[in-house]
Amino acid sequence: MAGRFSSMSQSTGLTFGQKIWSINWGMVLLVVLIFSVGFAMLFSAGNGNINPWASRQAIRFGGGLLLMLTVALIDIRIWFRYAYALYFIALFLLVAVEVMGTVGMGAQRWIDLKVIQLQPSEVMKVCLILALARYFNGVSVEDIGRPTYLLIPLALIAAPATLVLKQPDLGTTVMLAMAAGAVFFCAGVRLWKFAIVGAAGLAAIPIGWQLLHEYQKARVMTFMNPETDPLGTGYHIMQAMIALGSGGMFGKGFLLGSQSHLNFLPEKQTDFIFTMLAEEFGMVGGLGLIGLYILLIIYGIAISLRTRNQFGRLLAIGLTTNLFLYVFINIAMVMGLIPVVGVPLPLISYGGTAMLTVMVGLGLVISVYVHRDTFISRRGVTEEL
């Protein structure tokens, strides 16, 4: 007991210097390493030039790094306090994008803030986990077993998921649902309830199929059989598999990927950038990058296990799962394991939104680590100690 009290007093009384010191610098280093790989790939995608992609991405990364460290230094209790508020802001933005969002890529996803283009669905990925973590932090072990206590968190998921699906953005919807599912799972929701949701999901597939857009149906059909339509929707995935397969064990060498540099590979600087890496650096390079991600995820899971408050635990596991989903869905997609859903590879793909989402998420995970011994009561009382 004494140990616990002492640690609590330590956490409440952290000075700025102590906080800097207790930041998980290993994680920051991993993030920088992964970004360096991304920078090299964007340099290659620009045919050996830092323009147009690598330079701009580096500037964004610099901003992202500052944001990540800032988020990490903010007291976990502040995040706890504003979790719902942030969630509702994100929800408001999602509604706003529905009303006034400009049309981009055939779907309403963006809010143009002149300085940056904001994608509320990405913001929601973080805010939903914040809200769910706070909610489950306040539910006792006994209450988790009661179905009525699941109605509110289900509503928290359903509202943004419906809006995102309507945009339409199937990939983000799936990610929101799965990351939320991980929080539910780790909060202790009974397994049979997952079974019911799973069964209901399966039963809903035929209905869902009817609601899909034509291009989404085509992507699924192409996934089932890419060779049937090599010049149409199957072209992307065929070319991606050719790029990957032709890379072999050690790859064709930096800047020497013929599939990428001769433009056979679609979207090589964004969603399909992993294919380019695997073409130029082979299976060794591809597994190396996956290894870096795995280390980052292990850090995240370890932090969640080390944390002494339920809010921090759920936040860390939810955000880590979110990172995992990004990485897995993107790589599985470009290797033809799942349909093309348009999910970027975080820290590698060109584009700011996904990178910022992941970095803010990791900032929160680091904040959880820095404040791992902070006590947060079920009612959210933290000041008493």
Next chain:
Amino acid sequence: MAQNHDDSSKSKTFSRRALFLAGGQALLFSTLAGRMYYLQIIKSDTYKTLAEDNRINLRVLPPPRGRILDRFGVELAVNEQNYRLVLVREQTLDVEATLDSLSNVISLSEHDFKRVLREVKRKRAFVPVTVRDNLSWEEVSKISVNAADLPGASIEVGQTRSYPYGPAMAHTLGYVAAVSERDLTGEPLLELPGFRIGKNGLEKQHDLVLRGKQGNSHLEVNAYGRVIRELSRDEGEPGRDAVLTIDAGLQTYVQQRLMSEQSAAAVVMDIKNGDVLSLGSVPSYDPSAFNRGLSTREWNSLIKDHLSPLTNKAIAGTFAPGSTFKMIVALAAMKEGIGPQHSVFCPGSMRLGNAKFHCWKRGGHGWVDLNGSIQHSCDVYFYDVARRIGVDKIAAMANRFGLGQPVGVDLPGERSGVIPTKAWKLANVGEPWQGGETLIAAIGQGFVLSTPLQLATMTARIASGGLKVTPRLTRGFNDEAGGIAEPDPQFESIGVPAEHMRVIQNAMDAVTNNRRGTAYKARIKEEGWEMAGKTGTSQVRRITLAERAAGVFKNEDLPWRRRDHALFVGYAPVHNPRYACAVIVEHGGGGSSTAAPIVRDILTETQRRDPSGAPAFQLLAPTPGQET
């Protein structure tokens, strides 16, 4: 404490489930690794091949086509540079503006204008679109001068086949034209747009040699087909030049001379080596039209023309040889022991069964021997000997002189003609041979058909004293490294006794040089150039009894199609023969009045030019011992 208990319970559940979740994620990551192993290691070779297929584009480089030269090296078929105007969209500021400026410089039809706009839209920005083909030199220089105002427009140089002698050589050379679907063999060269292959004549005969070997260029292209760089290049082999036996100057003369008639053919041959010096056929056509591409109307007018300008009548026109066939009958008779002193009384006709066979001379020739029968072309004499020896003996002799089968000249489309036998008629007509048909065959009519080339070959074999002279059109092939010259042939004997040949030669001498010969008027008067020959007039209609009673129509009074064919075969100089010539004038009337003067003129011109005496274009030093 409740709170503590609650938290430790939550913590335990969380830890268990978080590790479970981590396990699940590890499992999913390992499927990624498995997939990478499958794609990048197991299937790597397949995908490497596919990536190379994507990247590398094989471009076929057409080799320049070999020229065709005459015996002295004069160009008969050459490649000419062809200038075409192309437009590259990505180099223009505005396609329409460039086209507008272009139409101020050269004439550009509304149709071309619209076609270019259409094509430009359809093709990728870097693909050149042809605006106009076959630009004149003047137009090319105008465009070059105004180049600054014509962004995106440029001149490309291509090659087209050109025939400097035009219609005069059309039948022999043939022509090149676009590859049709039937010609495709899977060779990539043939699938090249704009590639031309030989479709007729020597262009077809020697197509593979003239064509050369294709070059290949391996190009690296991007996904849009734009060429990034050339990886490797193999130039291939240019086509080799073909050197002919033809004398272009003589050919021009012959074709010109034949033009006095509506439809005629002539062959001039070197007796010593079989070199075909001239192959004339009138009317002719313009071979470059096929290269350019014929309109349907032009094609139909060529096809439907009853004078068949597309047919090379010298090798593919078959005609009844008429009296020019009589030498063969006489030789067959001598072989069967009917000597030159055998005489027949010609009363103007001969009766066989209840049919009456007329001589061309109404009053008859009186007593004629072999020499006289040829000199006067007496039909009754040949009726008599043919009846004695039968048609099969005549056919056997005809075959020895090259009749009844293709003589084997190196040109596509040679016809074999017909030399009838009893067996032939049974097989082809389905009826037994009639005695009267032997008589008709004996004067080169009825079933007997031959080409002018066969008649020239026959004449050359007679003039050579019975050697198996065989015509040839190609002396060899030439290229930068040298050439292959066909050695002059050594002809074997056809096995007819020399004295028989001498009898026939003397009789043919009499035809032109004896005051009473049928072609005395058409003799060559220049000393040392005199020719020997034989006239022929073959009927294309049956003369009825009523007409014969009323007096046979003169040819001039008959419609063109019903007039007789006029033929003449001859050789010169009469005592040391070098050149043989055969001429047929379709529906030209009498052999002596129409065909003989043409042969006289041709053989005079041939001896004046003496192509066989002049040094020929050197292909390679002739191998010692093979000189003639």
